[in-house]
Amino acid sequence: xxxxxxxxxxxxxxxxxxxxxxxxxxxxxxxxxxxxxxxxxxxxxxxxxxxxxxxxxxxxxxxxxxxxxxxxxxxxxxxxxxxxxxxxxxxxxxxxxxxxxxxxxxxxxxxxxxxxxxxxxxxxxxxxxxxxxxxxxxxxxxxxxxxxxxxxxxxxxxxxxxxxxxxxxxxxxxxxxxxxxxxxxxxxxxxxxxxxxxxxxxxxxxxxxxxxxxxxxxxxxxxxxxxxxxxxxxxxxxxxxxxxxxxxxxxxxxxxxxxxxxxxxxxxxxxxxxxxxxxxxxxxxxxxxxxxxxxxxxxxxxxxxxxxxxxxxxxxxxxx
Amino acid sequence: xxxxxxxxxxxxxxxxxxxxxxxxxxxxxxxxxxxxxxxxxxxxxxxxxxxxxxxxxxxxxxxxxxxxxxxxxxxxxxxxxxxxxxxxxxxxxxxxxxxxxxxxxxxxxxxxxxxxxxxxxxxxxxxxxxxxxxxxxxxxxxxxxxxxxxxxxxxxxxxxxxxxxxxxxxxxxxxxxxxxxxxxxxxxxxxxxxxxxxxxxxxxxxxxxxxxxxxxxxxxxxxxxxxxxxxxxxxxxxxxxxxxxxxxxxxxxxxxxxxxxxxxxxxxxxxxxxxxxxxxxxxxxxxxxxxxxxxxxxxxxxxxxxxxxxxxxxxxxxxx
Numbered sequence: 001x002x003x004x005x006x007x008x009x010x011x012x013x014x015x016x017x018x019x020x021x022x023x024x025x026x027x028x029x030x031x032x033x034x035x036x037x038x039x040x041x042x043x044x045x046x047x048x049x050x051x052x053x054x055x056x057x058x059x060x061x062x063x064x065x066x067x068x069x070x071x072x073x074x075x076x077x078x079x080x081x082x083x084x085x086x087x088x089x090x091x092x093x094x095x096x097x098x099x100x101x102x103x104x105x106x107x108x109x110x111x112x113x114x115x116x117x118x119x120x121x122x123x124x125x126x127x128x129x130x131x132x133x134x135x136x137x138x139x140x141x142x143x144x145x146x147x148x149x150x151x152x153x154x155x156x157x158x159x160x161x162x163x164x165x166x167x168x169x170x171x172x173x174x175x176x177x178x179x180x181x182x183x184x185x186x187x188x189x190x191x192x193x194x195x196x197x198x199x200x201x202x203x204x205x206x207x208x209x210x211x212x213x214x215x216x217x218x219x220x221x222x223x224x225x226x227x228x229x230x231x232x233x234x235x236x237x238x239x240x241x242x243x244x245x246x247x248x249x250x251x252x253x254x255x256x257x258x259x260x261x262x263x264x265x266x267x268x269x270x271x272x273x274x275x276x277x278x279x280x281x282x283x284x285x286x287x288x289x290x291x292x293x294x295x296x297x298x299x300x301x302x303x304x305x306x307x308x309x310x311x312x313x314x315x316x317x318x319x320x
Numbered sequence: 321x322x323x324x325x326x327x328x329x330x331x332x333x334x335x336x337x338x339x340x341x342x343x344x345x346x347x348x349x350x351x352x353x354x355x356x357x358x359x360x361x362x363x364x365x366x367x368x369x370x371x372x373x374x375x376x377x378x379x380x381x382x383x384x385x386x387x388x389x390x391x392x393x394x395x396x397x398x399x400x401x402x403x404x405x406x407x408x409x410x411x412x413x414x415x416x417x418x419x420x421x422x423x424x425x426x427x428x429x430x431x432x433x434x435x436x437x438x439x440x441x442x443x444x445x446x447x448x449x450x451x452x453x454x455x456x457x458x459x460x461x462x463x464x465x466x467x468x469x470x471x472x473x474x475x476x477x478x479x480x481x482x483x484x485x486x487x488x489x490x491x492x493x494x495x496x497x498x499x500x501x502x503x504x505x506x507x508x509x510x511x512x513x514x515x516x517x518x519x520x521x522x523x524x525x526x527x528x529x530x531x532x533x534x535x536x537x538x539x540x541x542x543x544x545x546x547x548x549x550x551x552x553x554x555x556x557x558x559x560x561x562x563x564x565x566x567x568x569x570x571x572x573x574x575x576x577x578x579x580x581x582x583x584x585x586x587x588x589x590x591x592x593x594x595x596x597x598x599x600x601x602x603x604x605x606x607x608x609x610x611x612x613x614x615x616x617x618x619x620x621x622x623x624x625x626x627x628x629x630x631x632x633x634x635x636x637x638x639x640x
Contacts, residue, residue: 040627041628044625044626044628045627045628048619048622048623048625049622052620052621052622062383063382269620270616270620273615273616273620273626273629274612274613274616276619276626277615277626277633278606278612278630280627280629281609281630281631281633281634282602282605284631284634285602285634286598286601286602289598292594293590293594295597296590296593296594296597297590297593299368299593299596300586300589300590302368302372303368305361305368306364306456306457306600307360307364307365307600308361309593309597310597310598310600310601310604311601313597313598314601314604
């Protein structure tokens, strides 16, 4: 009992220090979250009253479109507005290190010495629900720590990656000229989630064509929707030279004003919280399941089908 | 009650017709599975005694490496051995059609008129657990329908896609020269899941370098492992000209002999069945949760943290 109390005090202390802007306390809290620490509920309870202020911006796109460069440029643009900015870069885990492959130092780049910037790589854990579990909690840490803007960057091809980016208030989808036509973009499942399209490397051949293709696909998509809908802008940038970044920040601001006006920001945050609660509940229930080995054996042998096995797993009886 | 009996008869009839090699019955069963039909448990029970015979081959790799061409070539190579072959191509869903973007007809290519080949696109549904739920059931349909080889093709970048391919007995990871260095491959999280590496488009500059890089990374990875381990081969192909496909089939056969010898095939199928049972159980439990709206509202307002909310969701009480 006294141990639990001591632990609770530590967590509260960490949260206080994180809220005072101490980067090591922020990093420690994210590690607790990422490791699925037993103290998670305590951490979450301590953070809750301080959340809801940060705006969350998702950045995604295929490899090679310049996501990291754009993230860096965007951090710089927000810093010029005196915003405190945090970045979470979600990397598929390396099988060898078990962690994020690009170290945080590699990513720090321009902002290594800027106390108003916090950058963190998170590894994907390779188990179902891993990302949808840990990333929202990391967002809560950064939100409670008082960052004005949180950028979540993911490789935007897979289903889980799309789900992470869907956590954002505003989602930027990056493309580059010559990275494949509109069908590639649609295949990646990214048309639906974009609030702002960014055609990066716009000094290359084909940038105008890519922008035109996107606008055409946006116009096709809009017909299917009911009610007022946000007109997704297409912005051209050369992130490496900071060109077009002002327009990106403007588009983000416009999108957030639009959402506030149409009640969409609240809607989105309710959906996000609902998904988060459900993901945690599912994970909790999963840990209460008994061992699955005997059931798996019977399914492999064709004696039992997986649905019947699942019912047995839930009821806790290994024999019918 | 009589309706339930009638339904049961229909499902049994469909399964019989699928086992007689009727493609429309196979397609209908997969549709039932994909739509998460209420008849799923009946379908699964009728299939179970007939499963466990097909070998499942996963094919994955980044966009542009030639997955579809390689799948087509592999189908042709297996057809030359008189195997019946089924292909499941998992595409991220289009926001506009809600279904797979590349129609089955586009994919049929060479095999449109071959009764020994069945090709099906499955859309990713965009909800957590969607893929891990539907794809194994589709595999069961095809297995019970008597296909010797089932090829599952996915875009291999995201976490969910990696999980689908992990359903396979043998997983091929495709790369192409000039698609980025070994770090890109490692970032995609695909080194760990490869049983066979295929360097496609091997007539291009850099193919030898890509193969050498892969072999080096494989040698690094092996040191961490205990016990006997499969020596992952690297095969060069030009799938568009059917070059190297014999060697791919040979590598698959060798891998499956190795697995049989080391008890790994059974191990893998037990893990697969266990994951399948758990995914179904989780989904079943999820459907029993009450509405999450009020809890989400309290979380958004900072009144409740998501862990406490999850406990309330599980206990079914919306007020503490």
